[in-house]
Amino acid sequence: MGLARSGVAVGHALRSLGAEVVGVDSGDVPEGRRRELEAAGVAVHSGTPGVELLAGVETLIKSPGVPKEAPVIVAAREAGIGVLGELELGWRLVPNETIAVTGSNGKTTTVELIGLLHRTAELPAVVVGNVGTALTSLVGSGLPEATVVVLEASSFQLEDTLRLAPDAGVLLNLAEDHLDRHGTFDAYKAAKLEVFARQPVGTVAVANELLAADVGGEGERVLFGRGADARLRDADGALWWDDERLIAHDEIRLRGAHNRENAMAAAAVTLAREMPLDAVREGLATFGGVEHRLEEVATHDGVLYVNDSKATNVASAIAGIEAFEGGLHVILGGSGKNADYSPLAAPVEQRARAVYLIGETADEIGAALEGTGVPLNRCGDLEHAVGAARAAARPGDTVLLSPACASFDQYANYEERGAHFRALVA
DSSP: OOOSHHHHHHHHHHHHTTOOOEEEESSOOOHHHHHHHHHTTOEEEESSOSGGGOTTOSEEEEOTTSOTTSHHHHHHHHTTOEEEEHHHHHHHHOOSOEEEEEOSSOHHHHHHHHHHHHHHTTOOEEEEETTSSOGGGGTTSOOOTTOEEEEEOOHHHHTTOSSOOOSEEEEOOOOSOOHHHHSSHHHHHHHHTHHHHTOOTTOEEEEEGGGGGGOOSSSEEEEEESSTTOSEEEETTEEEETTEEEEEGGGOOSOSHHHHHHHHHHHHHHHHTTOOHHHHHHHHHHOOOOTTSSEEEEEETTEEEEEOTTOOSHHHHHHHHHTSOSOEEEEEOOBOOSOOOGGGHHHHHHHEEEEEEESTTHHHHHHHHGGGOOOEEEEESHHHHHHHHHHHOOTTOEEEEOOSSBSTTTSSSHHHHHHHHHHHHO
């Protein structure tokens, strides 16, 4: 159920194993994708909730974007049909060792950094999952046995797991997000904690020290942070592993305190799995980040333009704003997720010279920022916001797109929004 990237990968994977597969999507299926699936032997049905197709079905594989309340999911469970998520299926079918990374913010940066650390150490690794490539796409791909699978795992993917038990699990942080899907923060948190829930002895469970009490399972617990219990510790302007100095803050290429935590998590999980210290140190000093996350696009007339389109929740936008000392022109807004925008007020008041509001949440965010005294410009869309920010910014300032919202009111995804920002800057 669901024929976007995950669903297409599932169809190919199961057909390669000889299964009879029916693909269903409640919306339209692009013609090219339909032809691809049908050529693989997948019967494609679009524009239907799929309930009428359940007769004779043994297992329903659910793409992460399909909510558990969807009629076909409810009907399948009532009929005793097994329901699995794409991530769960992929984990069962791909035998390689797996490092699974989750958290509210920083997942993509961290998995890409873990992948780089493996390459630096000349160890084979592949980065998949919520980062863009479905785990099931590795089924039948001839992936060498020694290759480590570094998996970005979202709450949508984790809530559908039943047996998932990665060789290493990583929890970066937890902040309010996706409440439009999960309903409550507790439900969202419970989904994230599935990354540890079934880990056996002999695995590794890495977490921010602030979340130590939430780590379940039987994996070896490895904490990162500033406290005495942190094995990967941030102290005296440097990161330390056990009692050995790993790298100074100013030697890490990633900008911002939040990215230092991402670096700590990546270092902790790789060092706990006995990667050489020198390789981790070298990787941390060379990794420059990922697209759409504090991506420095260009400098024009002394003004730096930064694409942080991947900041799709409040905590992530705060991290982006706090990565700069001041002189900020911040573009905020998009489609809502039932979030509380009031935490944006303090960092905006401290760092921003002006705010430019776009999208369907513009009025809601504006109301949360009214008391800051920072000028609020209601621009409607990104093109007008970039134009207004360009006119107001002075040499030494920064124009930052860090929306604190999803993109679906005006764009297909955050990548498209970030690409539009890049084009406007160009």
